[in-house]
Amino acid sequence: xxxxxxxxxxxxxxxxxxxxxxxxxxxxxxxxxxxxxxxxxxxxxxxxxxxxxxxxxxxxxxxxxxxxxxxxxxxxxxxxxxxxxxxxxxxxxxxxxxxxxxxxxxxxxxxxxxxxxxxxxxxxxxxxxxxxxxxxxxxxxxx
Amino acid sequence: xxxxxxxxxxxxxxxxxxxxxxxxxxxxxxxxxxxxxxxxxxxxxxxxxxxxxxxxxxxxxxxxxxxxxxxxxxxxxxxxxxxxxxxxxxxxxxxxxxxxxxxxxxxxxxxxxxxxxxxxxxxxxxxxxxxxxxxxxxxxxxxxxxxxxxxxxxxxxxxxxxxxxxxxxxxxxxxxxxxxxxxxxxxxxxxxxxxxxxxxxxxxxxxxxxxxxxxxxxxxxxxxxxxxxxxxxxxxxxxxxxxxxxxxxxxxxxxxxxxxxxxxxxxxxxxx
Numbered sequence: 001x002x003x004x005x006x007x008x009x010x011x012x013x014x015x016x017x018x019x020x021x022x023x024x025x026x027x028x029x030x031x032x033x034x035x036x037x038x039x040x041x042x043x044x045x046x047x048x049x050x051x052x053x054x055x056x057x058x059x060x061x062x063x064x065x066x067x068x069x070x071x072x073x074x075x076x077x078x079x080x081x082x083x084x085x086x087x088x089x090x091x092x093x094x095x096x097x098x099x100x101x102x103x104x105x106x107x108x109x110x111x112x113x114x115x116x117x118x119x120x121x122x123x124x125x126x127x128x129x130x131x132x133x134x135x136x137x138x139x140x141x142x143x
Numbered sequence: 144x145x146x147x148x149x150x151x152x153x154x155x156x157x158x159x160x161x162x163x164x165x166x167x168x169x170x171x172x173x174x175x176x177x178x179x180x181x182x183x184x185x186x187x188x189x190x191x192x193x194x195x196x197x198x199x200x201x202x203x204x205x206x207x208x209x210x211x212x213x214x215x216x217x218x219x220x221x222x223x224x225x226x227x228x229x230x231x232x233x234x235x236x237x238x239x240x241x242x243x244x245x246x247x248x249x250x251x252x253x254x255x256x257x258x259x260x261x262x263x264x265x266x267x268x269x270x271x272x273x274x275x276x277x278x279x280x281x282x283x284x285x286x287x288x289x290x291x292x293x294x295x296x297x298x299x300x301x302x303x304x305x306x307x308x309x310x311x312x313x314x315x316x317x318x319x320x321x322x323x324x325x326x327x328x329x330x331x332x333x334x335x336x337x338x339x340x341x342x343x344x345x346x347x348x349x350x351x352x353x354x355x356x357x358x359x360x361x362x363x364x365x366x367x368x369x370x371x372x373x374x375x376x377x378x379x380x381x382x383x384x385x386x387x388x389x390x391x392x393x394x395x396x397x398x399x400x401x402x403x404x405x406x407x408x409x410x411x412x413x414x415x
Contacts, residue, residue, distance in 0.1 A: 017158045025165040032172055040184045043191035043277065062298065063198075063291055064191065065278060102296040103363060 041129035042067065048120055050113055050138050057108040057118065066099040067124065067131075076119040077110055113138040178234060183276050186228075186237035190277035193228045197241075197270060198291070198300070200224050201282040204268075204337055205289040205301040208318055211341040212287070212304070212406040219340040224270070224412075227332030242271045242330040243337075243412050245322030250285045251358035251389075252317060254401055256351045263405060266320045268337075268412075283361065287318040287406075290364040297361040302368050310378030311399025313352070318406045326411040335412060342407040352401040358389040365390045 044064035050057055057075060061067070069087030076082075086100045094104040115138060122132040200222060207220040226241040248264040255261065268284040283290040287303030304316040321342075329335050357365050362385050368374070369383050369392050380395040 014157065018161060021158060021162055021165065025162075025169065028169060029172065032169065032176065035176070037180055037184070040188065043188065045195075063194075063280060063293060102291070102293050103298040103367070 039127040041127050041131060042124055044131055046122065046132050048132075048134055050118070052114055052138060055110050055113055057110055057113065057120065059106045059108070059120065059122070061100055061102055061104050063102055066101045068099060068126070069095065070125060071100060071131075072123040072125055073106065073108070074119075074121045074123065075108055075110075076117075077113060078116040182231065182234050182236065185231055187276035189228050189231065189237060190239065190272075190274040193225065193239075194272060194274075194277065194280050196225055197272070197280075197282060201270065201284070201289060202301065204339070205284065207339055208284065208287070208320075208408060209304070211339060211408060212316060212318055212344070212404075215341065215344055215406075217341060219338060221339070222337045223334050224337050225334050226329065227273075229332070237275065238332060239273050239275055240331050241273055243328070243335065244269050244271075245320060245327040245410055245412060247321065247327075251356075252286060253354070253356040253358070254349050254352055254403065255354045255356075256349060257353060259349075261347065261349060263317070263319070265317065266322065268320055268410065284318075284320065285359060285361065286357070287316060288364065288368060290361045292361060292364075297364040299364040299367040299371075302371065305374070307374075307377035307379060309399065312402065313377075313379065313399065314402040314404075316404045316406060318408055320408050320410050323409060323411045326413040326415070329412045338411040340409045342409050344404055344406040347401075347403045347405070349401040349403060351399070353394055355392045355394075355401075356386070356389065357391075362390050 042065040044067060045062040047060045047062050048057070059073070067086065069085060069090070071086045072083060073086060074081060074083045086106055087095055089106045089108050090100060090104060094100070100106070117135070117137050119135045120132070121130055123129070124131050204222045207222055211218060211220065224243060226243060227239045229238060231237045245266060245268050247266045249267040250265045252263045252265060253260060265286050270282040272279050272281070278293050281292040283292060288299060289301030291298050291300050303318070306314045308314070359365055366383055366385070369381070382393050382395065384391045384393070
């Protein structure tokens with residue numbers, strides 16, 4: 001009778017150890033498997049220019065990954081901030097393909113840009129990353 | 144003397160074996176995730192960086208061609224181009240092989256007035272990337288213009304020399320690149336010398352020109368050139384149309400002359 005008890009105890013102990021081991025590793029496996037890295041910031045080249053004659057700020061896609069039309073642009077002119085999507089200011093021809101692609105220009109009409117400080121940032125909402133950040137004084141040198 | 148023996152029970156060994164198996168499994172999973180998720184991201188970023196490097200190198204080639212065409216003397220310049228990207232460390236993979244070609248008679252410039260038409264076949268240089276993850280790009284030197292192309296789109300990265308005088312006369316300098324026989328194609332991975340040598344230049348005067356037609360695969364880039372502020376503000380009145388194989392520029396009030404200079408440049412890209 002005593003020998004039987006010992007056997008049961010040893011078996012129970014082994015089972016408990018196995019369960020604890022497997023449970024701990026299951027937690028680790030699940031933790032590792034559910035680590036999905038956030039999308040990387042897309043590599044895109046831009047050129048920003050200012051048309052002081054027509055009070056326009058122009059941002060042109062100069063190569064690299066295509067961006068969605070919901071890419072967020074933030075423009076601050078003299079402490080007044082405006083946030084909008086790329087699709088809001090691309091011309092209709094450029095919007096037809098559904099993306100912001102090589103050579104396509106975003107033309108943002110501003111009230112008065114001359115001698116005002118302008119900050120521009122382009123944010124990719126999928127990777128939640130700032131692709132470009134720029135600050136300059138219209139009519140003066142870039143800082 | 145008392146001997147203490149540690150008895151390892153079979154049950155302990157079972158648990159240790161299972162733990163080892165689970166640890167190995169965990170390592171395999173982590174490695175798999177890095178290989179399938181992070182490595183492609185690293186490779187893509189590396190390819191993007193390489194494309195920026197190629198962009199800079201092509202701007203140097205364009206600059207060298209402009210210098211050779213301006214000084215018009217027997218001179219030669221070499222610029223080094225990097226084809227392909229290297230493997231990433233530890234995990235390996237990511238090596239790419241790019242191509243560089245000199246394409247003879249790949250672009251045609253045609254100028255005409257009411258009575259005559261003049262046609263010039265021009266050689267071009269084309270770099271093509273073969274990226275694994277980043278978007279493929281091509282850099283093209285065509286008739287003195289530097290063009291960036293990806294998918295079907297193209298933009299102008301450098302324009303050929305032109306000037307307008309008296310609101311009617313147009314001066315245009317075009318570069319014709321010819322390759323040395325057997326040295327017109329390079330493909331692979333590594334740094335290659337791009338050797339350019341000035342040969343000669345020929346000037347033409349086309350009176351009362353009315354059309355400039357360019358046979359090209361890069362209509363948008365050439366439209367950007369003719370639609371540029373300098374051109375638009377020059378006083379010339381014209382209309383740009385896309386054709387099936389290029390673009391056509393029709394000048395509305397053809398009163399002036401076109402002073403066309405064709406600069407002949409010999410180039411070599413393969414070593415030896």
